[in-house]
Amino acid sequence: MVSKCHAANYSKKMNMKSIIKYLQILPLIMLLVSCSSSDDSGVDEEKPSITINYDTGFPQACEVLERGNTYTFKARVTDNLSLAAYSLNIHHNFDHHTHDDQGAQCELEPTKDAVNPMIYIAHFDIEEGATSYEINVSIDIPEDIDPGDYHCSFSVTDVTGWQSRTSVDIKIL
Numbered sequence: 242m243v244s245k246c247h248a249a250n251y252s253k254k255m256n257m258k259s260i261i262k263y264l265q266i267l268p269l270i271m272l273l274v275s276c277s278s279s280d281d282s283g284v285d286e287e288k289p290s291i292t293i294n295y296d297t298g299f300p301q302a303c304e305v306l307e308r309g310n311t312y313t314f315k316a317r318v319t320d321n322l323s324l325a326a327y328s329l330n331i332h333h334n335f336d337h338h339t340h341d342d343q344g345a346q347c348e349l350e351p352t353k354d355a356v357n358p359m360i361y362i363a364h365f366d367i368e369e370g371a372t373s374y375e376i377n378v379s380i381d382i383p384e385d386i387d388p389g390d391y392h393c394s395f396s397v398t399d400v401t402g403w404q405s406r407t408s409v410d411i412k413i414l
Contacts, residue, residue, distance in 0.1 A: 285401040289320035291327075293395065293407060300393055302409045303347035309384040316376040316407070318397040324367040327376050327397045331411075333358035334390040340408035347410040349390050359386040359413060388414050 293316045335353045367374050394408040
């Protein structure tokens with residue numbers, strides 16, 4: 242038979258164990274509650290913007306470039322917080338593929354296989370803290386590349402990782 246004293250001690254031990262369990266769980270609960278706040282004031286929900294549609298933006302849709310010449314590719318980029326980087330990509334469009342944000346559709350030559358196409362891919366950092374920037378990249382168009390339909394694609398990334406892109410059809414003759 243269990244004495245009343247032994248039963249009381251057993252009950253106290255069980256209560257202490259329960260209290261200790263709850264005290265161990267309490268910090269976890271507090272952490273979850275503090276992280277689930279609906280205050281989004283510090284979250285960037287805005288993508289950077291990018292455009293070539295201004296007086297000196299280059300190239301414009303359906304622009305014709307000549308092999309052997311140097312061109313300065315320009316686009317304006319902005320962000321509400323801070324810009325981080327941009328890239329420029331020029332690649333052939335001999336298969337007539339499209340990109341999601343192309344504006345004007347240019348008259349395309351018949352599809353063909355690439356033999357020696359121009360491929361230019363470059364990534365550049367933007368000075369920390371800048372909220373606006375003009376991309377300004379000089380590129381030599383080699384004389385020995387395949388002439389024809391190409392795409393020029395600009396992209397920009399902000400400090401929080403948002404990215405925007407714009408692409409235009411161009412011709413290299």
